[in-house]
Amino acid sequence: MRDRMSLxxxxxxxxxxxxxxxxxxxxxxxxxxxxxxxxxxxxAIVFAFSVAFIAREFGHxxxxxxxxxxxxxxxxxxxxxxxRYALYAGIGMLQxxxxxxxxxxVEERLRR
Numbered sequence: 001m002r003d004r005m006s007l008x009x010x011x012x013x014x015x016x017x018x019x020x021x022x023x024x025x026x027x028x029x030x031x032x033x034x035x036x037x038x039x040x041x042x043x044a045i046v047f048a049f050s051v052a053f054i055a056r057e058f059g060h061x062x063x064x065x066x067x068x069x070x071x072x073x074x075x076x077x078x079x080x081x082x083x084r085y086a087l088y089a090g091i092g093m094l095q096x097x098x099x100x101x102x103x104x105x106v107e108e109r110l111r112r
Contacts, residue, residue, distance in 0.1 A: 003064045004078045005087075009053070013088055017049035018095045025099060029106045039103035043096045050092030054085050 021042035028038035061081045068075030077084070 003061075003075065005084055009056070010087070010091075013049070013053045013091050017046045017092065018098060020049070021045040021095065021099050022102065025103060026106075029103060029110065032107075032110065036100075036103065038106075039100045042099035042103070046092050046095045046099060050088055053088040053092075057081075057084050057088060 024045050025038035025042035028041055058081075061077065061084070064075060064077075079087075
């Protein structure tokens with residue numbers, strides 16, 4: 001039994017956090033709460049989503065490992081567990097960068 005990563009979860013991790021983060025940050029940028037307030041709020045949302053996706057993947061790896069141990073068979077993961085967690089962390093980091101870049105451009109446009 002070989003366990004592979006679900007592309008559906010990777011797609012969800014790519015689209016959902018950035019969408020929610022921008023929805024939370026946009027009103028803060030429009031109200032000019034603080035210079036980086038909206039971006040920090042958006043980054044917090046992305047961080048929470050990243051932790052949740054990593055925790056979900058960790059639980060999945062534990063369940064599959066337990067099933068394999070119960071059947072007493074080897075269960076190779078494709079990719080390895082650490083690589084799975086690093087993928088979600090990397091997606092989250094890129095999304096935080098994107099939120100701050102969008103925030104800079106929005107704030108600059110509002111200043112003019």
